[in-house]
Amino acid sequence: MGIFEPYRAIGYITTNVPFSVQRLGTETFVTVSVGKAWRTYNCAKLTLFLGGPQLPKKIRALASCKDFTIAAYGNDIGIFKRAHQVATWSRHQDKVNLLLVFGDHVLSVDIKGNLFIWSLRGDELNLEPVGHILLDDKFTPSCIMHPDTYLNKIIIGSQEGQLQLWNVNTKKKLFDFKGWNSSVCCCVASPALDVVAIGCSDGTIHVHNVRYDEEIVSFTHSMRGAVTALSFRTDGQPFLASGGSSGVISIWNLEKRRLQSVIREAHDGTIISLHFFANEPVLMSSSADNSIKMWIFDTTDGDARLLRFRSGHSAPPLCIRFYGNGRYILSAGQDRAFRLFSIIQEQQSRELSQRHVTKRAKKLRTREEEIKLKPVITFDFAEIRERDWCNVVTCHMDTPQAYVWRLQNFVIGEHILSPSADIQTPIKACAISACGNFAILGTNGGWIERFNLQSGISRGTYVDISESRQYAHDGEVVGIACDATNSSMISAGYNGDIKVWDFKGRELQSSWNVGKHIIKLVYHRTNGLLATVAEDMVIRLYDVVALRMVRKFEGHNDRITDLCFSDDGKWLLSSSMDGTLRVWDVILAKQIDAISVGIPITALSLSPLMDVLVTSHVDQNGIYLWVNQAMFSGVSKMDSYALGSQVRSVEMPTVASNGGANKEETLSAENVDAIHNAYTIPQLDKQMPNLITLSLLPRSQWQSLTNLDIIKVRNKPIEPPKKPEKAPFFLPSVPTLSGQILFEPNSEGTAGKDKENMKNKKGMPLSSHFILLLNSCAETKNFSAFTDYIKGLSPSDLDLELRILQIVDEDNLEKLDQRQPELQSIGILLDYLIHELSSRNNFELIQAVIKLFLKIHGETLRHHSLLQEKAKRLLEVQSTVWQRIDKMFQSARCMVTFLSNSQF
Numbered sequence: 001m002g003i004f005e006p007y008r009a010i011g012y013i014t015t016n017v018p019f020s021v022q023r024l025g026t027e028t029f030v031t032v033s034v035g036k037a038w039r040t041y042n043c044a045k046l047t048l049f050l051g052g053p054q055l056p057k058k059i060r061a062l063a064s065c066k067d068f069t070i071a072a073y074g075n076d077i078g079i080f081k082r083a084h085q086v087a088t089w090s091r092h093q094d095k096v097n098l099l100l101v102f103g104d105h106v107l108s109v110d111i112k113g114n115l116f117i118w119s120l121r122g123d124e125l126n127l128e129p130v131g132h133i134l135l136d137d138k139f140t141p142s143c144i145m146h147p148d149t150y151l152n153k154i155i156i157g158s159q160e161g162q163l164q165l166w167n168v169n170t171k172k173k174l175f176d177f178k179g180w181n182s183s184v185c186c187c188v189a190s191p192a193l194d195v196v197a198i199g200c201s202d203g204t205i206h207v208h209n210v211r212y213d214e215e216i217v218s219f220t221h222s223m224r225g226a227v228t229a230l231s232f233r234t235d236g237q238p239f240l241a242s243g244g245s246s247g248v249i250s251i252w253n254l255e256k257r258r259l260q261s262v263i264r265e266a267h268d269g270t271i272i273s274l275h276f277f278a279n280e281p282v283l284m285s286s287s288a289d290n291s292i293k294m295w296i297f298d299t300t301d302g303d304a305r306l307l308r309f310r311s312g313h314s315a316p317p318l319c320i321r322f323y324g325n326g327r328y329i330l331s332a333g334q335d336r337a338f339r340l341f342s343i344i345q346e347q348q349s350r351e352l353s354q355r356h357v358t359k360r361a362k363k364l365r366t367r368e369e370e371i372k373l374k375p376v377i378t379f380d381f382a383e384i385r386e387r388d389w390c391n392v393v394t395c396h397m398d399t400p401q402a403y404v405w406r407l408q409n410f411v412i413g414e415h416i417l418s419p420s421a422d423i424q425t426p427i428k429a430c431a432i433s434a435c436g437n438f439a440i441l442g443t444n445g446g447w448i449e450r451f452n453l454q455s456g457i458s459r460g461t462y463v464d465i466s467e468s469r470q471y472a473h474d475g476e477v478v479g480i481a482c483d484a485t486n487s488s489m490i491s492a493g494y495n496g497d498i499k500v501w502d503f504k505g506r507e508l509q510s511s512w513n514v515g516k517h518i519i520k521l522v523y524h525r526t527n528g529l530l531a532t533v534a535e536d537m538v539i540r541l542y543d544v545v546a547l548r549m550v551r552k553f554e555g556h557n558d559r560i561t562d563l564c565f566s567d568d569g570k571w572l573l574s575s576s577m578d579g580t581l582r583v584w585d586v587i588l589a590k591q592i593d594a595i596s597v598g599i600p601i602t603a604l605s606l607s608p609l610m611d612v613l614v615t616s617h618v619d620q621n622g623i624y625l626w627v628n629q630a631m632f633s634g635v636s637k638m639d640s641y642a643l644g645s646q647v648r649s650v651e652m653p654t655v656a657s658n659g660g661a662n663k664e665e666t667l668s669a670e671n672v673d674a675i676h677n678a679y680t681i682p683q684l685d686k687q688m689p690n691l692i693t694l695s696l697l698p699r700s701q702w703q704s705l706t707n708l709d710i711i712k713v714r715n716k717p718i719e720p721p722k723k724p725e726k727a728p729f730f731l732p733s734v735p736t737l738s739g740q741i742l743f744e745p746n747s748e749g750t751a752g753k754d755k756e757n758m759k760n761k762k763g764m765p766l767s768s769h770f771i772l773l774l775n776s777c778a779e780t781k782n783f784s785a786f787t788d789y790i791k792g793l794s795p796s797d798l799d800l801e802l803r804i805l806q807i808v809d810e811d812n813l814e815k816l817d818q819r820q821p822e823l824q825s826i827g828i829l830l831d832y833l834i835h836e837l838s839s840r841n842n843f844e845l846i847q848a849v850i851k852l853f854l855k856i857h858g859e860t861l862r863h864h865s866l867l868q869e870k871a872k873r874l875l876e877v878q879s880t881v882w883q884r885i886d887k888m889f890q891s892a893r894c895m896v897t898f899l900s901n902s903q904f
Contacts, residue, residue, distance in 0.1 A: 002593050002595055002629070002648055002650070003583055003592070003593045003628060003629060003630050004581070004583070004593070004595065004613050004626040004627070004628060004629070005626065005627055005629050005650070006624070006626055006627075006650060006651060006652060006653035006654070007612070007625040007626055007627040007653050008624075008625055008653050008654065008655065008656075009622045009623065009624050009625070009652070009653045009654060009655050010341055010343065010346055010349075010622065010623050010625065011290075011312040011313055011331075011339075011341060011349070011621065011622040011623045012034040012035065012290065012312060012621070012622045012655050013032070013034070013290050013291055013292055013310050013311055013312045014032040014033065014034065014272075014286050014287075014290060014291070014292055015032075015033045015034060015035060015058075015059075015288070015290075016270070016272055016288040017032070017033035017059055017060065017061065017062060017272070018061075018062070018229075018272050018273040018286075019031060019032045019033075019062065019272075019273045019275070019284075019286050019292070020062045020063050020064045020069075021043075021064075021275050021277075021284070022064040022065070023278065024066075027042060027043070027044060028042075028043040028044075028277060029041065029042060029043065029049060029064070030043055030275075030284065030292070031062055031064050031069055032062070032286065032292065033058075033059040033062055033071075034655045035058055035059070035654075035655060036054055036055045036056070036057065036058055036059065036073070036654065036655070036656075037051065037052050037053065037054050037055060037059075037654065037655045037656040038051075038052040038059060038062060038069060038071055038080075039051050039052065039655075040052075040064075040069070041292070041310070043277070043284070043294070045308065046292065046294070046308050046309070046310050047347055048346065048347070050082060050083055051083060051655075051656055052069065052071070052080055052083055052656060053080075053083065053084075053085060053656050054654045054655070054656040055071065055073045055078065056073065056074070057073040057074040057076075058073060059071050059072065059073050060072050060073060060074075060095060060096055060097055061096060061097060061098055061099040061108075062099065063099040063100065063101045063106060064101070065101045065106070065120060066120075067081055067082065068080065068081055068120065069081075070099055070101070070106055072096035072097075072099055072108065073096075074095060074096075075090065075092045075093060075094060075095060075096065075110070076088055076089065076090045076092070076096075077089040077090075077092070077096060077099070077106075077108055077118075079125060086125065087125040087127060088127075089108070089116075089118055089127065089129070090127075091116055091128070091129050092108065092110045092114060092116065093110070093112070093114070094110040094111050094112045094114070095110055095111050096108050096109070096110050097109060097110060097111055097141070098141060098143070098144045100144045100145070100146065100154065102117075102146055102154070102168065104119065104120050104121045105117055105118060105119055105120065105130070105168075106118045106120060107144065107154065107168065109135075109141045109144060109156070111140070111141075113134060113135030113136065113137070113139060113140070113141060114132070114133075114134060114135075115132065115133040115134075115135065115141075115156075115166075116129040116131070116132055117129055117130050117131035117132070117133075117168055118130065131168065131171060132171075133166065133168070133171050135156070135164075138160060139156075139158045139160060139162065139164065140158050140159040140160060141156050141157070141158055142157050142158055142159045142183060142184055142185060143156070143157040143184060143185065143186050143187045144156050144157070144187075145187045145188060145189060145196070146189070147189050147194070147196060147210060148189050148193065149193055152167050152168050152169040152170075153165060153166065153167055153168070153174070154166050154168060155177075155187060155196065155210065157184030157185075157186075157187045157198065158179075158183075158184060159183045159184070160179075160183070161179035161180060161181050161182050161183055161184060161200070162176060162177060162178060162179045162184075163176075163177035163179060163184060163187070163198070164176055164177070165177070165210070175213075177208075177210075177213060180200060180202075180204065180206060182200035182201050182202040182204065183200060183201040183226075184198055184199070184200060184201075185199045185200060185201055185226050185227055185228050186198070186199040186227065186228060186229055186230050187199070187230075188230045188231060188232065189232075190207070190232045190240075191232055191234050194209050194210055194211040194212075195207060195208070195209055195210075195216065196208055196210055197230045197232065197240060198230075199226070199227030199228065199229070199230050199242060200226070200227060201226040201227075202226070203220055203221040203223075203225055203226065203227060203244065204218055204219070204220050204221075204227070205218060205219040205220070205221075205227055205230065205240070205242055205252070206218045207240070207254065217254065217257050219240075219242070219250075219252050219259070221242070221244055221246075221248075221250065223244065223246040223248060225244040225245035225246045226244060226245050227242055227243070227244050228243055228244055228245060228270055228271055228272065229242065229243040229244075229271050229272060229273050229274040229285070230242050230243075230274060231274040231275050231276045231283065232276060233276045233281070233283075234276055234278055234279055235276075235279045235280055235281055237281070237297075238253060238254040238255045239251055239252065239253060239254065239260060240252045240254055241274050241276065241283055242274070243266070243267075243271030243274050243285060244270070244271060245270040245271075247265060247266060247267040247268055247269055247270065247271060247287065247289070248262060248263065248264055248265070248266060249262070249263040249266040249271065249274070249283075249285060249295075249304075250262050250263075251263070251304070260302065261301075261302060261303045261304065263295065263303075263304050264362075265361070265367060265368050265369075266285060266287075266293065266295075267285065267287035267288075267289050267291060267293070268287070268289040268291075268314050268335065268369070269287045269288035269289035269314060270287060270288045271285055271286070271287050272286050272287055272288060273285065273286045281296060281297040281298060282294055282295065282296050282297075282307065283295045283296075283297070283304065289311075289314035289335075290311060290312040290313060290314050290621050291309060291310065291311035291312070291314070292309060292310050292311070293306060293308075293309040293311075294306075294307040294308050294309065295307060311351065312339075312349075312621060312622065313331065313333040313335055313337060313339065313621045313622075314333075314335040314337075314621065315333050315334035315335035315621065316333060316334055316602065316616065316617070316618065316619055316620055316621055317331045317332065317333040317334075317602070317603065317616040317621075317623060318332055318333060318334060318375060318376065318377060318602065318603065318616075319331070319332045319376060319377070319378055319379060319603055320332075320603045320604070320605050320614055320615075320616050320623060321379070321381070321605045322605045322606070322607045322608065322612075322614065323340070323381060323383065323407070324383065325608055325609075326343075326607035326608050326609050326611070326612060327342065327343065327344055328340055328341065328342055328343070329341040329342075329343060329605070329614055329623060330379070330381065330392070331616070331623060332375065332376030332377075332379060332394065333375065333621075334375050335375075336369065336372040336373060336374060336375055337351050337372075338351070338352045338354075338376055338379075338394065338405070339351050339352065340352060340407070340410065341623060343612065343614075343625060350410060352405055352407075352410050352411065352412065353410060353411040353412065354371075354372055354373060354412050355411065355412055357371050357372055373394075373396050373399070373403060374396040374397045374398060374399055375396065375397045376394045376395065376396055376397075377395055377396065377397050377428070378394075378395050378428075378429060378430060379392060379393060379394040379395065379430065380392070380393055380430050380431050380432045380439075381393075381407070381432060382432040382433070382434070382435075382436035383436075384434075384435065384436040385435075385436030385437070385453070386407055386408050387408055388436075388454070389406065389413075389453055389454045390404035390405055390406045390413035390415070390453055391405075391406065391407060391432070391436055391453070392404065392405040392406075392407055392432075393405075393417070393430050393432060393439045393441075393453070394430070395426075395427040395428065395429065395430050395441070396427075397426070398426050399426055399427065400418065400419070400424040400425060400426055400427060400443070401416050401417060401418045401427070402416075402417040402427050402430055402439070402441050403416060403417070404416075404417065404439070404453060404456070414456070415453075415455070415456025416456070417439060417441060417451045417456060419441055419443055419447050419449045419458075420449065420458060420461070421443060421445060421447040421449075421471075423445055425443045425444040425445035425447070426443065426444045427441050427442065427443050427444075428442055428443060428444050428476055428477055428478065429441070429442035429477045429478060429479050429480045429491075430442070430480065431480040431481055431482055431489075432453070432482070433482045433486055433503070434482060434483070434484045434485070434486060434525060435486055436453070437452065437453060437454065438450050438451065438452060438453065438459065438482075438486075439451045439453050440462075440480050440482065440489060441480075442472075442473075442477025442478075442479075442480050442491060443476075443477060444476045444477075445471065445476075446471035446472055446473035446474055446475055446476065446477060446493065447461070447471050447472065447477075448461065448462040448471075448472040448473075448477060448480065448491055449461045449462070450462070450506070460506050461506065462489070462491070462501050462506050462508075463506075464499070464508050464511075465508075466508060472491060472493075472499065472501075473491065473493030473494075473495070473497060473499070474493060474495050474497070475493050475494040475495045476493065476494040477491055477492070477493060477494075478492050478493065478494050478518050478519060478520065478521060479491065479492040479518070479520060479521025479522075479532075480492075480521075481521065481522075481523030481525075481530070482503065482523075482525075483503075483523075483525055483528070483544075484525040484526065486503050486504070487502070487503055487504075488500050488501060488502060488503055488509065488544070489501045489502075489503045490521075490523055490530060490544060492518050492521040492532060493518065494517055494518060494519075495513075495517065495518075496513050496514040496515055496516050496517055496518055496534070497511060497512075497513050497514075498511065498512055498513070498514065498518075498521075498530070498532070498542070499511040500544060500547075510547055512542075512547060514532060514534055514540065516534035516535055516536050516538075517534060517535045518532050518533065518534055519533050519534065519535060519559075519560070520532070520533040520560065520562070520563055521533075522563040522564065522565060523544075524565040524569045526568075526569050527569040528543065528544050528545055529541050529542070529543065529544075529550070529565075529569065529586065530542045530543075530544050531563050531565070531572060533560045533563060533574075537554075537556045537557070537558065537559065537560055537576070538552060538553070538554050539551075539552070539553040539554075539560070539563070539572070539574055539584070540552055540553075541553075541572070541586065551584075551586060551589050553572070553574075553582075553584045553591070555580075555582055555591060555594070556574065556576040556578060556580065556582070557576070557578040557580075558576050558577040558578035558600075559576060559577045560574055560575070560576045560577075561575050561576060561577060561600070561601060561602050561603065562574070562575050562601065562602070562603045562604050564604050564605055564606050565606075566606055566610050567606070567607075567608045567609070567610055568610070569586065570585065570586055570587055571583055571584065571585060571586065571592075571606075571610075572584040572586055573604060573606060573613070575600070575601035575602075575603075575604050575615070576600070576601075577600045578600070579596050579597055579598065579599070579600045579601075580594055580595065580596050580597075580647055581594070581595050581596075581597065581601055581604070581615070582594045594646065594647040594648070595647070595648055595649070595650045596647050596648065596649045596650065597617070597649075597650060597651075597652055598651075598652060599617040599618050599619070599620060599652065600617065600618050601615045601616070601617055602616050602617060602618055603615065603616045604616075610628055611627065611628050612625055612626065612627060612628065613625070613626040613627075613628065614626075617652070622655075624652060624653045625653055626653065690884050690888070691840070692840040692841075692843040692881070692885060693840060693841045693842065693843065694842070694843055694844055695791060695841075695842035695843075695844060695845040697791060697844075697845060701794075701795060702795075702844055702845045702847075702848040703848070704795035705795050705798065705799070705848040705849065705851070705852050706848050706851050706852065708795060708796070708799050708852075770789075770801045770804075771805075771825055773785065773786050773789055774786055774825065774828055774829065774832065775825075775828065777832070778828045778831060778832070783832050783835055783836065786832065787836065787841070787842060790845070790849070791842075791845070798849070798852075799852060802852060802853060802856050802857070803856055805822050805825050805826055805829070805856075805857070806822075806856055806857065806860075823860075823864065823867070826857055826860060826861075826867060827866065827867060827870060829853065830867065830870040830871065830874060831870065833846060833849065833850055833853070833874055834870070834873055834874050834877055837874070837877045837878055837881055838877055838881075840881060843881075850874070850878075
């Protein structure tokens with residue numbers, strides 16, 4: 001088991017498989033394919049309703065019927081009831097391309113022309129087909145449909161351009177349609193009887209009467225490309241919607257036999273599916289651009305407007321960064337989109353607005369893609385100024401300006417940052433200061449300039465006057481970083497020179513040369529370490545203050561694509577085109593884990609809490625999440641969860657999370673023991689000096705120990721329970737001579753229940769187990785088991801355990817024998833509290849236990865000298881530990897007060 005294990009993939013909405021729409025009651029659901037899994041959305045708001053499991057192969061066709069979802073993958077067909085697979089049909093010998101729900105039957109067609117008929121009747125699904133039809137050799141099926149009112153009949157279209165009418169009951173071909181010498185791509189039934197619409201690969205649409213084999217009307221797309229989707233409007237309007245490979249949706253008027261309207265650039269890719277909702281002016285479309293959109297026809301001119309949509313990147317992301325304390329991910333892709341993804345609720349994911357792109361494109365009569373900004377190559381942000389002004393700056397491919405964004409409103413800012421260099425060159429690097437007031441830009445020509453984010457005004461340039469230059473670097477600026485106090489700024493040039501500048505005075509303080517061409521730079525503000533990547537595939541770490549190299553990491557065999565520090569600065573993560581992700585320990589100066597994925601990583605980012613790693617990959621439109629097992633396993637030794645220098649192969653995260661690693665890999669005995677030990681209660685071998693360790697219990701559990709009396713008073717009933725006038729019908733009663741209602745007692749009785757509640761999980765009374773465990777731990781001088789037992793008790797049970805040791809005869813406390821079991825148990829309990837305070841473990845829990853203990857046994861301690869000595873020892877340990885902690889608190893408080901009052 002390694003440090004990072006696959007969790008799930010986000011950002012996938014749909015693929016190039018047609019969706020399936022089904023109406024259940026008053027709600028409509030759409031099922032889409034997301035690679036090797038399927039998802040069902042509620043069309044009311046396009047919210048995720050259901051997600052299917054991960055399948056071994058990519059889905060090729062989908063269908064839905066009642067509570068069943070049918071998915072064809074490879075040669076098999078899976079039947080799912082809700083999210084669980086209940087059956088698999090495996091009669092096909094070739095890949096299944098088409099599925100059609102036909103009453104209580106399902107028709108499946110493979111690429112070789114084998115059509116199987118499957119039954120969905122009965123409680124238990126039949127795993128064998130009820131019928132089989134073999135199509136002609138020169139007939140390659142491309143679409144299948146059922147004409148309304150045609151009993152047991154289907155129409156199959158082919159890539160050769162012909163159509164055939166079959167009776168699935170008699171398994172006979174009834175008629176051949178010659179076609180139009182063009183491949184049939186789609187075929188749908190119209191609300192009018194005997195009429196179907198057929199879309200061809202040459203861009204023509206034929207509205208055909210299948211009863212008389214006559215063409216009613218035909219249309220031709222103005223843009224070249226195949227007609228890939230068709231749908232008739234069913235709310236009384238004679239409209240037909242068609243979509244093609246150009247991403248345009250055309251609306252045709254069947255009465256006037258002309259084009260009614262066009263939804264230009266409805267999608268960025270080929271339109272896969274179209275569907276008009278029953279008796280509604282709403283059209284749903286899906287495309288290969290990873291989006292689903294709903295259009296409503298409610299304007300005065302009859303044109304459609306976008307109602308709602310779900311979308312992701314239509315091209316692979318280039319840059320990704322965690323934002324908002326690890327709850328969101330900022331992602332910039334090759335599709336010219338700048339997106340914000342939520343890792344908690346995908347419905348909150350959205351694309352940042354570039355201000356009226358659609359309106360500007362219509363006004364200029366050009367494509368939206370040409371209006372959008374070019375792809376982002378790098379960006380930086382500062383969360384501290386999110387509510388004040390723009391807090392994100394982006395650099396775009398081959399663009400000499402940088403753009404600012406305001407994430408509070410999810411929109412591009414008003415200011416455009418343009419460097420004042422004589423020769424305008426593309427901007428290659430950017431950084432935002434820790435205070436969030438300034439943005440520093442570096443260009444391809446070596447120019448570095450600082451801007452104010454609030455006003456967008458230039459605040460000076462950084463020029464190396466020592467060598468009589470007008471620029472900061474000779475060549476391209478590959479990286480810029482600012483420290484945490486706005487005292488210095490670091491820049492790196494492609495030629496290998498790294499320079500440290502005075503942030504305010506813009507003067508060069510120091511510089512050194514790596515000796516190799518630098519391609520990337522990452523700076524950690526807390527520890528002041530600068531990580532650089534050179535063309536020799538070596539990672540070098542520099543101490544910016546000492547101006548010397550402190551670490552050097554080698555191991556990658558191909559170009560390094562991205563670097564990332566952990567938030568505490570102890571780890572450095574790197575990815576390469578060799579397909580590996582490596583984790584380097586900065587303190588130990590060695591590699592602690594390395595994984596190999598099938599697709600190279602292009603960008604990565606680790607969350608501030610270090611619990612989730614996010615990656616993007618070559619030719620993948622999604623974003624992949626990896627969970628940090630070391631954060632949850634409780635293992636303190638590195639060797640127990642990491643493989644060190646060895647590279648282990650790991651599968652990519654999937655859309656449908658199956659819980660991590662490969663299920664098929666065999667585990668050795670050592671791995672089984674490591675995994676078993678990883679999920680036990682953590683026991684730290686070493687504790688950091690002068691610090692305390694908390695129990696990590698819920699706050700209410702240890703706070704309730706000190707407030708039990710208040711809780712009891714608050715929960716005390718206001719009035720005594722009233723005797724019911726009449727027993728409920730479901731309670732058995734016993735007739736009496738007096739007429740008073742008596743209920744039959746339970747077989748166990750209330751006394752049995754009380755005794756049962758006084759027992760722990762092992763069946764032993766609470767007090768007996770408490771005392772026996774305390775005595776045994778005192779003999780071995782190891783109280784860890786006793787601490788675990790206390791953690792498992794509720795506040796009321798722990799209060800009861802301590803009160804059982806209480807001596808009731810308060811008048812004769814001084815005359816009690818020192819050998820009395822209660823006094824011995826109290827003394828051992830004092831030893832336990834002294835031990836736990838000295839080790840500084842479970843600090844907040846022990847403090848609550850001490851307060852409750854002194855409240856119950858305070859009088860007993862006052863009357864016995866032996867217990868008084870132990871109580872004094874407890875007071876000394878408590879004072880010593882708290883003085884250390886309080887001193888650190890006061891030091892941190894003074895530092896924060898000083899920094900908050902300082903002006904930078």
